[in-house]
Amino acid sequence: MQLRYSYTDFVCNYVIASNTWSKAQAAGLLSRGDSYMHQISRRTLQIAIGLTSLVASAHSQLNVFTNSYVPSDVSRDGSTMVVQTSGGWFYWTASTGIVNIGGVTTGRASVSDDGKKIGGSVTGKPNAYTTTGWTEMGIYDRSTSSWSAYGNLGYHSGVTASSGWDISGDGTKVLGQSYYNTTAAGSTAARVNPSVGTTVDGPLTNLDPNTVNNGRVQASSTDGTVLGGYDRGTNPGVIWVNGNLQAMSTVYNGNSVNLAAVEGISSNGRYVVGDGNSSTQGSAYLYDRITNTYKFAPNPYASNSEIATVSSVSNDGRYVFGRYLRAGFNPYIDAHIFVWDTTLGTITFFERYRNGERLQFERTVYVCTARDVW
Numbered sequence: 192m193q194l195r196y197s198y199t200d201f202v203c204n205y206v207i208a209s210n211t212w213s214k215a216q217a218a219g220l221l222s223r224g225d226s227y228m229h230q231i232s233r234r235t236l237q238i239a240i241g242l243t244s245l246v247a248s249a250h251s252q253l254n255v256f257t258n259s260y261v262p263s264d265v266s267r268d269g270s271t272m273v274v275q276t277s278g279g280w281f282y283w284t285a286s287t288g289i290v291n292i293g294g295v296t297t298g299r300a301s302v303s304d305d306g307k308k309i310g311g312s313v314t315g316k317p318n319a320y321t322t323t324g325w326t327e328m329g330i331y332d333r334s335t336s337s338w339s340a341y342g343n344l345g346y347h348s349g350v351t352a353s354s355g356w357d358i359s360g361d362g363t364k365v366l367g368q369s370y371y372n373t374t375a376a377g378s379t380a381a382r383v384n385p386s387v388g389t390t391v392d393g394p395l396t397n398l399d400p401n402t403v404n405n406g407r408v409q410a411s412s413t414d415g416t417v418l419g420g421y422d423r424g425t426n427p428g429v430i431w432v433n434g435n436l437q438a439m440s441t442v443y444n445g446n447s448v449n450l451a452a453v454e455g456i457s458s459n460g461r462y463v464v465g466d467g468n469s470s471t472q473g474s475a476y477l478y479d480r481i482t483n484t485y486k487f488a489p490n491p492y493a494s495n496s497e498i499a500t501v502s503s504v505s506n507d508g509r510y511v512f513g514r515y516l517r518a519g520f521n522p523y524i525d526a527h528i529f530v531w532d533t534t535l536g537t538i539t540f541f542e543r544y545r546n547g548e549r550l551q552f553e554r555t556v557y558v559c560t561a562r563d564v565w
Contacts, residue, residue: 260289264301267360267458271306275299280311280331294338295326298354303362304413304458307333310358310365312351315340316392320347320377328355328367328388328395342393346370346380353386353395356420360413360458364389366420368407371397383407385420385431398422398431410453412460417480419453419463428453428465432480439463439478441485443471450476450485455503455511462508467499475499475513477533488531489538490515497527509534 260274260281272283280294282302294300294313301310313329325347327340343352346369353369365388372380385398385406399406402423408431410419418431427449428439439450448470455464461480467473467490475488488499492515501513511531520526528541 263299266302266306267304268306271302273300273302273309273311275311280309282306282309282333292331292336292338294329294331297326297351298328298367299356299409301355301358303358304360305362308358308362309333310355312354312367313338313340315343315352323350325352326350326354327393328353328365328369328386330355330358330362330365330388339391340393341365341388341391342395344369344371344384344386344395344397345376346372346378348379348381353388355388356407356409357411359411359415361415364411364415366408366411366415366418368405369395369397371400385418385422387415387418396434398434399436410456410463412456413458414460417456417460417463419456419465421452425452425466426450426468426470430456430463430478430480432460439465439476443487446470454501454513457504457506457508459506462504462506464501464504464511464513466501466513473498473515475501475511475531477504477508477511477531479508486533486536488513488533489536491538492517492527501531 259276261276262272262274265272270284274281274283274289275296277296278291279296280292280300281289282292283289284306292309294311297312299311302308309331311329311331312326315324315327317324325343327343329338329340331338346352348370351370354367355365356367358365367386368383369386370380371382371384372378382402383405384400384402385408386395387398387408388395398408399422404423406420406422408418408420411417416433420429422429422436428451430437430439430453439453441448441450450471451466451468453463453465456462463478463480465476467475471487472490472493473496474490477486488511490497490499495517497515497517499513499515501511504511509532511533513531514526514528516526529538531538
């Protein structure tokens with residue numbers, strides 16, 4: 192098959208033990224005009240591969256980074272990647288290289304569509320309950336090289352009050368979780384509630400003050416009107432449409448089932464993708480909000496008890512990116528990275544890249560990391 196793309200970048204992830212894929216093999220792939228960036232990713236310690244436009248094939252290059260950097264998101268045009276280490280958050284562009292932006296490595300780094308805003312966590316201002324400030328979800332503005340904390344719900348666990356796990360594509364909302372309790376404000380809390388930050392220093396919006404279990408927002412449409420994650424434990428997954436909760440539940444093989452956590456939402460907010468669980472024999476799902484229908488991915492590893500973890504969906508809902516992995520196994524060498532074509536109902540595994548094959552996409556631009564496919 193021939194990979195077709197005509198804009199700037201195609202960034203994907205490929206799981207393979209770093210000691211089994213030599214630079215010579217990479218060079219063989221590069222001879223076809225692709226540019227590769229090896230990184231260790233947040234979800235499965237995957238290797239991130241950036242494939243630059245064939246128009247610039249004469250300028251192809253191989254960029255190898257140390258394993259201490261964990262990429263977690265990439266901008267829509269592929270120009271900006273955010274990564275983390277135990278020492279803080281970083282971003283990378285071809286012109287700047289790796290840039291340390293500080294912050295607190297609680298939660299997950301994410302980046303807006305244009306690459307100018309980065310979501311994550313940072314130390315907030317002192318308040319009535321702490322003179323040093325709690326860790327809060329925040330947004331880093333590359334234009335001012337500064338962080339802004341977006342508040343909390345008045346509770347904490349240790350030094351953490353809230354944490355960022357995603358940012359809306361337009362960069363106006365930071366999404367995640369915040370500690371919450373029904374006791375006196377300022378006290379410790381044992382659970383986190385799904386929360387959204389839209390105003391510097393808060394307050395946050397608590398999407399479910401009445402939940403009796405942990406919740407988190409970890410996926411968003413570009414404008415932030417459709418959000419996804421989980422609300423009362425990871426099953427069922429949920430979406431919030433303009434703040435209204437909808438559980439991901441349907442009939443599977445004749446049985447009513449609760450589906451697993453939502454991991455990705457198309458930029459237009461129509462398509463929602465989530466992980467597999469035991470109720471779906473490990474198969475990932477895609478939900479179409481317009482037609483109110485579900486599709487389930489093939490799971491060729493169901494007999495081996497492997498479960499799908501997905502990360503993202505293309506804007507037209509056709510392609511879903513994820514992995515299969517059996518619980519307790521090594522994500523370096525045991526995970527199977529795939530693209531699910533929801534139109535054809537087929538799974539293509541990225542191991543095929545080693546065999547010189549290419550994936551064929553119909554759209555102009557697809558950018559994916561452990562989180563994103565455009």
